[in-house]
Amino acid sequence: MEDDRNLDLGHVACVRCSKAALLQCPKCLELKLPRVNASFCSQGCFKESWNSHKAVHTALSQKQEGVTHGLQDPHADALARGWMYCLRKGQSRSSELPNFDWTGPLRAYPISPRRFVPDHIPRPEWASTGRPQQEMNSEWQNSVEIKSPAQIAKLREACRVGREVLDVAARAIKPGVTTDEIDRIVHEATIAAGGYPSPLNYHFFPKSCCTSVNEIICHGIPDARPLEEGDVVNVDVSVYLNGCHGDLNETFFVGKVDKASEDLVRSTYECLEKAIALVKPGVRYRDVGEVISRHASLNGLSVVKSYCGHGIGELFHCAPNIPHYARNKAVGVMKAGQVFTIEPMINSGVWRDRMWPDGWTATTADGKRSAQFEHTLLVTDTGVEVLTARLPTSPDVFPWLKDSSQTVV
Template sequence: MFINRILIRNFFSQKNKFADSPNVIRDLGKVTKDLYTVPDHIKKPHYYHVLNKPSRTDGKIPIKNEKQIAGMRKSCKLAANILKMCEEIVKVGTTTEEIDKILFNKIINSNAYPSPFRYCGFPKSICTSVNNIACHGIPDDRKLMDGDIINIDITVFFEGFHGDCSRTFEVGNVDDVGKNLIKQNKEGLMRAIKICKPGACFNEIGAEISKYAKEVDFRNVRAFIGHGIGEFFHGPPEIYHFENNINMEVMKPGMTFTIEPIYSEGSDELELWEDQWTTSTIDGSRTSQHEHTILITENGHEILTLPD
């Protein structure tokens, strides 16, 4: 559920333990408007040339053949290895635009395309969501502060296939609640992944994520879904991260999709800011998100986005 931006300003003006934090993101930062140049030799998705609308995520779930699976393994491994680089570049005083520039160059130098760039008009190559920004944060001029937590979401388009993953990182000295939020969010993802195998129902994923969030006393954000991925950036199946009877289809070998739950230390309600991308919790509470791309195999599953 999204609410008007003015409500968060009013809410933040009231006393609450989250909004009083100096690390709360209250306003959009300055985003450099100069677009990156992608070299001619880099294979580009169709939306690079024409402004598109979000892809449909309903419909028949594709079953990938061995050649397509091999392509997915390459793109996902590349995305995972680039995400791992962030362990070295996420530091106090670094801006998210600086991180974006470093990763853009790394992706291009790997002969890949940063999938978010120009997708529905998105201006940067990665998403950086800091503290109370739950998802789709645009890299800007804000410097990372001691105690921040930041989700970095990387998708690459390599040799015709998209590979997608994300992780929440600590910046400097993070308090115990923040550390635990990150830890339990990752554990919630891994528990959901363990469910994945031929014959399992997709709605079991959301049930497990919700169940675990309750066990560890965090709120499970329901506003975003995982998605099928491959030669398309977003497609079927839709992966709901909450208890549901919406997607009752069963998993079959050759299906590839993302699981990307978000946990919050406070409210699970979000608002959409005026850039039409940035989403924040309504109370300024921090969120954590982790994401992997999964392949259903004959005997279970394979996590495609594990780094070397």
Template structure:
């Protein structure tokens, strides 16, 4: 932005009012546009509130803000690696990604940590869901307790201005501090230690340099590998104050998961979980994502059984005591349950750009019902109100 200035007799330079409709003849002025000041644009001064409103809040002036913001991103080296991709909403990647985070030598690793290929999972394909021994169940309890601690630490950091890459660093460090391995890291070549899915991103968002904004929602999906077993859990959080539709979406998604957990017990059919979930979503004007499912989890990150979240699915099998699996419904605002992928081969978003939320727990079927291994503050609050 060019600015008009005059020099006084004592060689002091002053800025004249920038309003083209100034009724005072554009006198020397000190009322500065705060957005311009923040962006480093100099010379954006006005003599009074009337000129400020006429000049600083005009569409033409706001274009200058937009140009400056773009320039700031470019100067900082941030860029969109897929400029020709047709994004469905406001989200797009903010590259470059930070370097792969280091795993100390003493941390036990899953089989895919070098090659990216989960060979044990591939070998187990087609086999029925495994029944865990009492010793293995105890190991799952401990891994899931650690996973809950890490997720709660990440959630406490959610605020406007923090980047998803900074959340990834928090998760990575907290996992290492617990002598565990962040399960997503290099799993089928995923580049980060946690999935962060913001707004219309359904799942598998890759942490990058985008700062969270007031009004966003973010899902943080934490998985860790400890003593030979994986924990897996996620929740969706508001970033500051969110709109009513986003708040409804988060509430409904929790209700969907909770309704599914309530029917878990020996003999319950996996296909009936979707029957408990979808009516709740539809009644709220939402839809259930069909591409992604819950899954068995134990010494393998993803294994049988396969657990769809929509009604009239064809999932096979009934629950048995000693099985461990996740339920993790992904719920979209509006009737469209479809998804599209970014060219990074991971990030899945809604097809219409509307928001999506997800909640996930790891569950152990007991002789009499079900145990929530990833129990946390949300569950405690529900129990206190009689929901459990």
């Protein structure tokens, strides 16, 4: 396979919609630019994309001149394969690493082209539009839906598939594996189960899951960076199946990590366990943050305020909004039949977050590490059902779960 551009385009998605790409931008071909980011399903999508797409011609030509003049990008191989840096929320990409006052050691790496979702997979509206319009206009942004038994049965299945997909990703984590490879595994496992990876094109998010390494709090974009021994990486998986979303995440160790990182991840796991133990009808939503905050403080850790748990079901994100920090102003009490996530993000340094220029990646303000765990939960008559609970087949990746006589709640 001497020339990448002669390969079958069947596994590449149209830059604009998620259909299979059948044609390529002729200008890109003429300039011998990489085929990816230049693939379209139809003339219609090509024309609609022209204004944003044409910037690729100048950016990539300059890049290629740069290479011939000896300017080497550290990620030249990924760039040569047509991967680009995500520049900002939306679909703009560039071959230049954006300038930013990076808060820690981690940097953005180029991201691969959008992955293809086969036609037989039922998809949420943003798969083609990038905008969750029904979700934004829904009455369920203001009041909390009580799910019917039929809705609960569907959610249970979406959540179990989400769990199985996360478990497949967990088994793949080791030094040298890129987060893009984790994304590919999540994407393919989701589709194999008949689901659509909910994050893909949600508000134009470019990938099928979030991978948040070390100081990244959440919404990290899978990219060409290989995981390194001693990293921690959160993988956040959401699956759309049966018209419902299931959402969960876990933070994994890459090889052997230092004691402080192990304590951070374990304490974060415990924060979520303690919050789940509280869930039952009549409990105030604002008490979730009290329990999490108390356990984090006891361990010398801080709680992120910018990102919250959320209602979920036929909508990916809806009411209630559940802060994880103390003295929050969340309203309402839990009722049987309500479904929501709790997903504390716990930092080893300050609680404050900052946004990378890509408009997605949330990092700690001081560059110190952050961890997160998330479950989708159903309030039952007597307590809680963890819809995304670990299965007997889930991989044994958390040392504190190996001895079942030790329970953390």
